[in-house]
Amino acid sequence: MPIHFKCRSRLYPRSSVERFPVPDDKVAWSTEFKEYKPPIYTSPSIRGQSWADPDIDETNFKPKWNSIDENVNRESYTGSYEVVNGYPLNPVGRTGICGRGVLGRWGPNHAADPVVTRWKYNETDIQKKPILQFIAIKRRDTGEWALPGGMVDPGEKVAATAIREFQEEALNALEASDEIKNVWKQKFEHFFSNGNKIYSGYVDDPRNTDNAWMETVAYNFHDETGSIVSALQLQAGDDAVGVQWVDITQDLNLYASHKDIVNAVYTKHRS
Ligand code: RP5
Ligand code: MG
Ligand code: MG
Secondary structure (H helix, E strand, O other), rough: OOOOOOOHOEEEOOOOOOOOOOOHOOOOOOOOOOOOOOOEEEOOOHOOOOOOOOOOOOOOOOOOOOOOOOOOOOOOOOOOOOEEOOOOOOOOOOOOEEEEEOOOOOEEEEEEEEEEEEEEOOOOOEEEEEOOEEEEEEEOOOOOEEEEEEEEEOOHHHHHOOOOOOOOEEEEEEEOHHHHHHHHHHHHHHHHHOEEEEEEEEEOOOOOOOOEEEEEEEEEEEEEEOOOOOOOOOOOOOOOOEEEEEOOOOOOOOOOOHHHHHHHHHHHHHH
């Protein structure tokens, strides 16, 4: 598995906690790192939240690691992860911090990401190759551009999460009128029922820790002619503060490992 970078930056997000520095060659758990003493951090903001796990040592917390635990998926797309002294271990390796940080679940935290794409044609020179574009949102927490993804609710189908999060973050569906919701049904529901799974696995998310990490399933919703998606009324919602069509180019900078996902979509449509 490739190593992670974004979850080794010095400061842990939304905190003043500093990660223990982990050099590239010490990321793998199989490499000895005797001096490794990561701080333990679980954000007070997640304690007692309905969507978050209790602390590991809480007596009635009996998580079933590496399995579907009632309606919470504690399986990893990367295969079976290790549990050491009761704590699940990040399958990629060291992050410089223990605990859950701001993530709700111990072990894998499952998300879904929609990659909505269309071609942008050069109007003055139609002989020119069209550029593939996707819909990006600007995240409130880091200010970075990202896929409009989000966490899978307990019991929710991952494919449904991708579409729900797209509507919430890129169309502001949480504040939409019934009329607008009807338009969605008539114009877009069918298009969005035909997603193409492009990736499932680990996300190099800045919130990851040694004991909690993000995983996602990304779906591509591609409109070859652009006639359907061009009618979408983009409006940022929920924890997004911006939304727009973005050209897929080599110098794209995106949140977490979203660039790898977008590149996978690009490669698929280019070949
Ligand atoms: C990323 O965080 C996932 O790929 C997904 O885009 C996102 C889910 O977290 P929130 O947007 O709900 O914060 O790792
Ligand atoms: Mg969301
Ligand atoms: Mg989100």
